[in-house]
Amino acid sequence: MIDKKMNIMGSEVVDGYECKPKQLDPNRPIMHYKTLLYVCEDKRCKGVSKVKDKAKELRQIIKNLNLETGEQRIKISRSLCQGACRYKQVVQINENTKANGYEPNNGIWLNATHIYDTAKWEELFLALKENKDLNNFEQIKMKVF
Numbered sequence: 001m002i003d004k005k006m007n008i009m010g011s012e013v014v015d016g017y018e019c020k021p022k023q024l025d026p027n028r029p030i031m032h033y034k035t036l037l038y039v040c041e042d043k044r045c046k047g048v049s050k051v052k053d054k055a056k057e058l059r060q061i062i063k064n065l066n067l068e069t070g071e072q073r074i075k076i077s078r079s080l081c082q083g084a085c086r087y088k089q090v091v092q093i094n095e096n097t098k099a100n101g102y103e104p105n106n107g108i109w110l111n112a113t114h115i116y117d118t119a120k121w122e123e124l125f126l127a128l129k130e131n132k133d134l135n136n137f138e139q140i141k142m143k144v145f
């Protein structure tokens, strides 16, 4: 008997991939998320990070907190340069306001996340889950020029 590897949406996964489904259904909805974090993994941000695969590490922390599925789901996506390299390692927070309405942490950009340890990431993810303010997290300021 061959063990089939399944992703969290219940689709069989292509050999050698973490979650790529074997059967693509163009009409299948994407999985709901409450919060989507874009983690910059372009050269200048990645260069300061001690972790080789930051997105993978963060997904594991989210999984440990049981936030990888469901209404409070936090999704991690990698990004290329976000044009804010001096604040490396940049993380941009996007809340799903279409599904949930106003979310106070939508549009925040985090500064210097390369210094976060696991406990700091857990603190962030739990704060996002509960829509707490992020005063304990250094944010990148924005200004209209």
Ligand code: FES
Pocket: 040, 041, 042, 043, 044, 045, 046, 080, 081, 082, 083, 084, 085, 086, 088, 090
């Ligand atoms: S390389 Fe990350 S913001 Fe430019």
